[in-house]
Amino acid sequence: MKRAIGTIAVLTALTPIAGAADPQALAESKQCFSCHSLEMERRAPSFKLLARNYGGIPNADRVLERRVQLGGYGHWGVEPMPAAGPRPAVSEAEARELVAWILSMK
Numbered sequence: 347m348k349r350a351i352g353t354i355a356v357l358t359a360l361t362p363i364a365g366a367a368d369p370q371a372l373a374e375s376k377q378c379f380s381c382h383s384l385e386m387e388r389r390a391p392s393f394k395l396l397a398r399n400y401g402g403i404p405n406a407d408r409v410l411e412r413r414v415q416l417g418g419y420g421h422w423g424v425e426p427m428p429a430a431g432p433r434p435a436v437s438e439a440e441a442r443e444l445v446a447w448i449l450s451m452k
């Protein structure tokens with residue numbers, strides 16, 4: 347019993363919690379950087395380009411949160427952003443944290 351409690355404590359400490367300090371670590375754990383980068387255009391738009399493109403547009407955050415969860419296609423080029431499956435699933439709270447972070451980039 348004591349041992350089980352110790353394990354839970356360790357897992358809690360290691361698991362990124364939505365709303366917690368480090369959205370970049372969350373993005374790393376969700377493999378966002380296998381296609382995106384902060385500044386460079388790669389196979390996917392950079393996070394700074396997304397911030398410039400969507401910043402200030404009403405409700406852009408809600409739309410993007412859904413695309414982060416479900417994937418998207420045809421807004422930037424020919425390559426789709428896959429839904430979870432090929433990449434780790436993203437909860438609603440995690441999508442909210444990631445998009446708020448992306449849109450805050452200048």
Ligand code: HEC
Binds near residue numbers: 414
């Ligand atoms: C397998 C490659 C890949 C991964 C992994 C990936 N993306 Fe994308 N993402 C793309 C591509 C490609 C696009 C452009 C899709 C399009 O043209 O509509 C995109 C678009 C986006 C957009 C803009 C959506 C739009 O409609 O303009 C956001 C925001 C985004 N990604 C965030 C993320 C986040 C956050 C993660 C990690 C949870 C992630 N992406 C993981 C490839 C990826």
